[in-house]
Amino acid sequence: MQGITPDKVQESVGQACPMPIVNMAKNMRTMSADQVLEIKADDEGAHADVRAWCEQTGNVFLGEENAGEYFRYFVRKKA
Amino acid sequence: MAENGKGCMIVQMSGDFDKVFAGFTLASASAAAGMPTTMFFTFWGIKAIQTGNLTGKGLMGRMVGLMNRGGLQHLGPSKFNFGGVGRWMFKKMMASKGVAGLEELRQACIDLGVKFYVCKTSMDVMEIRREDLIPEVLDVVGAAKAMRDADAASVQYFI
Numbered sequence: 636m637q638g639i640t641p642d643k644v645q646e647s648v649g650q651a652c653p654m655p656i657v658n659m660a661k662n663m664r665t666m667s668a669d670q671v672l673e674i675k676a677d678d679e680g681a682h683a684d685v686r687a688w689c690e691q692t693g694n695v696f697l698g699e700e701n702a703g704e705y706f707r708y709f710v711r712k713k714a
Numbered sequence: 715m716a717e718n719g720k721g722c723m724i725v726q727m728s729g730d731f732d733k734v735f736a737g738f739t740l741a742s743a744s745a746a747a748g749m750p751t752t753m754f755f756t757f758w759g760i761k762a763i764q765t766g767n768l769t770g771k772g773l774m775g776r777m778v779g780l781m782n783r784g785g786l787q788h789l790g791p792s793k794f795n796f797g798g799v800g801r802w803m804f805k806k807m808m809a810s811k812g813v814a815g816l817e818e819l820r821q822a823c824i825d826l827g828v829k830f831y832v833c834k835t836s837m838d839v840m841e842i843r844r845e846d847l848i849p850e851v852l853d854v855v856g857a858a859k860a861m862r863d864a865d866a867a868s869v870q871y872f873i
Contacts, residue, residue: 651813653743657822660746678812691747 639697639709641673642666648705652680656688659710663694668714671697677705685710721750723867725860729758729782730792731801731816737762737873738819744869745826752867753823754860755851756833757840758782759873761789762820763830764846775841784846786816824850831855831863 645662647655655676662672674685682699685708689696697709722744726737737753745751755763766785770776794800805815814822823830830851837843837854844854853859864870 649812651811653739653746654812654814654818654822656746657742657826660748660826688747 639671639673641709642670643672645672645674647674647676647678647681650676651678652684655681656684659685659688663710663712666712668712670712672710672712674708674710675702675705676708681706681708720868721752721866722869722871723860723864724751724753724871724873725864726753726755726759726762726873727757728792728873729761729784729789731789731804732791732793733873734759734762734786734789734816735819737871738816738823740871740873741828742819742822742826745823745828749869750829750867751823751827752829752831752863754831754833754855754863755836756860757836760784760832760836760840760842760847762786762816763832763848763851764842765848767846769843769846770841772841778840779842784842786820789816831859833857833860 643662643666645658647658655674655678659674666672686696689710693713695711697711700707724737724741741751741753761784764784766787768779770779790801791804832847832851832854834854834856
């Protein structure tokens with residue numbers, strides 16, 4: 636995702652469900668509105684889970700990027 | 715995080731390793747999504763919130779406490795336990811795949827604000843005392859409290 640500078644980066648490579656989501660929720664609680672969290676994860680379930688979590692919580696899924704060994708997911712905290 | 719007006723209520727009746735894993739996984743995912751989440755532990759499920767010491771007062775109570783020892787470290791899978799070998803095997807297989815252990819999952823639930831309640835009647839029958847439970851258990855309650863929480867929730871699971 637070009638042009639996006641995350642305010643915080645979460646290392647979830649090697650973690651399986653539900654820990655990437657658990658850690659994402661914890662991180663988002665410490666962040667302010669409109670800040671962007673980047674999640675690095677290689678769990679295949681994260682493709683659906685990050686989106687589903689955003690849909691349910693109202694936070695904004697900005698997109699994902701294939702970084703080879705893992706994916707980078709970008710989420711903006713809702714106002 | 716703002717609550718979205720929904721909620722999740724889980725009755726954890728089973729104390730098998732795999733089914734406790736399912737309970738804590740769903741509870742942590744639900745709490746992570748901002749849903750008020752409660753878990754009601756009853757019968758064998760109480761093992762998941764015991765500290766792991768030996769329990770029981772009378773002969774039969776002590777026997778249950780010994781043969782069905784509580785505490786996450788003592789839980790065996792519902793299939794292929796083979797006297798503890800299965801538990802060791804599943805733990806190894808899960809760790810090698812980056813899957814969180816039961817302790818980590820339970821702590822995630824606690825950190826995210828999942829409320830733990832325990833069934834009074836089951837504790838009496840199994841001769842489990844409040845001191846045998848982890849301090850994060852909020853209260854010892856009855857079926858009416860479980861029903862009220864289930865009624866208030868938009869999602870209910872019985873595991």
